[in-house]
Amino acid sequence: MRFLAPLLLLPLSACNWVVMNPAGDVAVQQRDLILISTGLMLLIILPVMALTVLFAWRYRHSAKNPDYDPDWDHSTSLELIIWSAPLLIIICLGAVTWTSTHLLDPYRPVERIDAGRKVAPGVKPLEVQVVAMDWKWLFIYPELGIATVNELAAPVDRPISFKLTSSTVMNSFYVPALAGQIYAMPGMQTVLHAVVNKPGNYEGFSANYSGAGFSHMRFRFHALDEGGFDRWVAGVKSGGGALDRPAYLALEKPSEKDPVRRFSTVDASLFDSVVNLCARPGQRCMSELMHIDAMGGAGKESAHDTRGLRHDGPNGHDPLERGALQKEPEEKGASPHLMKDGDRPPPGKTPTGHQHDNREMTMDMPARPAAPHHPDAPAPAHAHTS
16 A cells, blocks of 8 residues: 555645745745634534534444434534534634734734744845836845846845835736735835745746736745855846846836846836836826825926925915915915906996906896786785785
């Protein structure tokens, strides 16, 4: 029978166990959550499967079991077991889910290196800006002034703060050995915090279908010690080009199976321009348009007036920050169609020197004929009877 044991493993030969044997503490906690949830659910599944086989065998037709009772329909003890066990499991799953949702929130900075070590006070996470493209990954290190394509590196036992966006369509950033997946969306920025504890060379990829080159949208994640990471940074700075706006626009064009590229210098404002969809010349950034909209303007003059300028009104407030109902009379402008009651022309006529305003227009209507008066009907209130 021993020679049959390897055959039982054949269905699992293509499985990658990196999710169950990760290299980062966040991924380890997520693995533990999977194991705890699976174990709690098996507390119901395994007994039910075992009892199904037991009852089928014990009460089979040929057994002639003496305790067979075809008219049995109720048992208080069984009812308590049947309902209390799932209820307790659901309560446990709810508690585990609630706590893990907060502790493993991707926006929450990591508070520990691993189960036995806390993050030392004053340690600054390594910031990495990630741009999902068609069909490659761009990684920018703003503190180091470098960038790479389809290659990511980080030192061991140092927290990492990822800021992610997309240049075209929604995508998903996933390094199974490091942490869970997080979506990258155009015009938005998402955040992922993680830490890696074991040196190694791990795989990262896109976990969301994004077009023809999706299958090859993969990269390598190098977890290095401090010395190895410093040498990697030095190699990027010595052998890379410049990633400015023109270089980014050329890189942004769709391509498949892109090799690793390195850039020794990076435009400091590049990532913000990608997030705000204004990397191309002449494009207005979303943040600027949102500022204009918040200031209450939408026309060309309003857009020009609100670009970083403040126009204080008579009371020291910016008139664009408040609506018309909140403005003082002297803050409101005047237009030709506004006039006093004494200047209002007779109905149907337009005063000389004023443009006709449809909002003030009145029409001469013919007098409505009076309704016939019935002798027995009461007289109108304004009529006089003798």
